[in-house]
Amino acid sequence: MSNDRALTAARKTGPVTNSFLKDFLALIKIGIVNSNLVTTFTGMWLAFQFTGLHFLQYLDLIAYTMLGAALIIGGSAAMNNYIDQDIDPIMKRTKARPTVTGRFKPNIVLTISLSFLIVGEILLFTASIVAGMWGLIGILAYVVLYTIWAKRRFVSNTVVGSISGAIPPIIGWAAVDPTFSWETLALFLIMFAWQPPHFYALAMKRKNEYSAANIPMLPVVKGFRRTKISMLLWILLLIPLPFLLYKLGIVFLVLATLLNLGWLCLAISGFSTKDDIKWANKMFVYSLNHMTTTFVLMIIFAIFI
Ligand code: HEM
Numbered sequence: 533m534s535n536d537r538a539l540t541a542a543r544k545t546g547p548v549t550n551s552f553l554k555d556f557l558a559l560i561k562i563g564i565v566n567s568n569l570v571t572t573f574t575g576m577w578l579a580f581q582f583t584g585l586h587f588l589q590y591l592d593l594i595a596y597t598m599l600g601a602a603l604i605i606g607g608s609a610a611m612n613n614y615i616d617q618d619i620d621p622i623m624k625r626t627k628a629r630p631t632v633t634g635r636f637k638p639n640i641v642l643t644i645s646l647s648f649l650i651v652g653e654i655l656l657f658t659a660s661i662v663a664g665m666w667g668l669i670g671i672l673a674y675v676v677l678y679t680i681w682a683k684r685r686f687v688s689n690t691v692v693g694s695i696s697g698a699i700p701p702i703i704g705w706a707a708v709d710p711t712f713s714w715e716t717l718a719l720f721l722i723m724f725a726w727q728p729p730h731f732y733a734l735a736m737k738r739k740n741e742y743s744a745a746n747i748p749m750l751p752v753v754k755g756f757r758r759t760k761i762s763m764l765l766w767i768l769l770l771i772p773l774p775f776l777l778y779k780l781g782i783v784f785l786v787l788a789t790l791l792n793l794g795w796l797c798l799a800i801s802g803f804s805t806k807d808d809i810k811w812a813n814k815m816f817v818y819s820l821n822h823m824t825t826t827f828v829l830m831i832i833f834a835i836f837i
Pocket residue numbers: 561562563564567568571625690691692693694697698723727728730731734820823
């Protein structure tokens with residue numbers, strides 16, 4: 533094939549390949565998968581440090597766990613998009629998803645989701661039985677408890693969804709150490725308390741869309757002031773939790789507390805802000821940086837325990 537024809541062909545497939553990849557990554561919610569892999573790895577890393585096992589002797593275990601976790605989280609996200617095909621077209625934020633545009637047919641989405649879930653679980657059970665069991669709990673918590681049962685019925689749906697989002701670090705820990713220690717509980721509780729303010733900020737920004745889709749998110753049902761109070765209370769709950777990880781040392785505790793106090797100050801400023809949406813956006817962006825920084829600090833300071 534001549535260069536010109538090859539180039540034309542490449543150009544033809546280029547955008548198609550790019551948009552396929554973009555649609556596929558949107559289907560599995562790659563942004564949420566990647567950040568959940570940070571918390572999964574942190575759970576594994578802390579388990580190595582607290583048990584004294586040397587991670588270099590367990591590289592296969594790390595690979596099984598990280599790939600397995602990525603597959604079950606991506607598979608659950610795809611199943612969530614499959615189930616939400618009726619409401620996603622109504623919301624501006626979700627209407628470009630391949631399950632809405634028709635780029636991925638429902639049977640293909642179901643095949644991708646189930647394949648990811650099955651292979652992911654096989655990998656996690658290969659890592660350890662307990663990690664596989666926690667993976668199953670996480671899948672059921674996200675797909676059944678949250679997406680099918682709570683999301684469309686209850687204003688407490690976000691708290692229900694937080695169960696699943698707090699499980700990846702437990703999967704990581706369980707792959708290395710089957711016991712559930714204070715430190716394991718700390719990872720769960722920190723993620724559990726972090727998620728409601730993380731999401732409520734977004735739900736405030738997208739209130740009209742959730743209202744149009746008839747999803748009873750807190751800002752839709754109770755309004756902005758009640759949502760701000762709830763975000764403040766969840767952040768107050770977050771403040772003592774890093775102290776369960778006191779073995780990571782005083783510097784970690786100071787830095788983690790400063791991150792929490794920064795979020796607390798931002799939350800309090802919400803009660804006097806003139807622009808709720810601008811403030812909510814700041815809270816959302818802060819939540820992502822807060823979670824990533826807190827977990828990276830755990831990884832760093834665990835090296836010195
Ligand atoms: C109750 C639990 C949670 C809810 C309801 C929730 C909801 C959302 C929503 C609706 C978005 C916007 C995504 C989009 O527009 O496509 C988002 C973004 C994001 N979430 Fe959460 N989330 C939750 C838990 C988590 C957890 C556990 C993590 C990570 C450990 C996380 C990390 C992220 C990240 C990194 C983004 C920005 C990247 C992106 O937009 O894809 N979220 N979240």
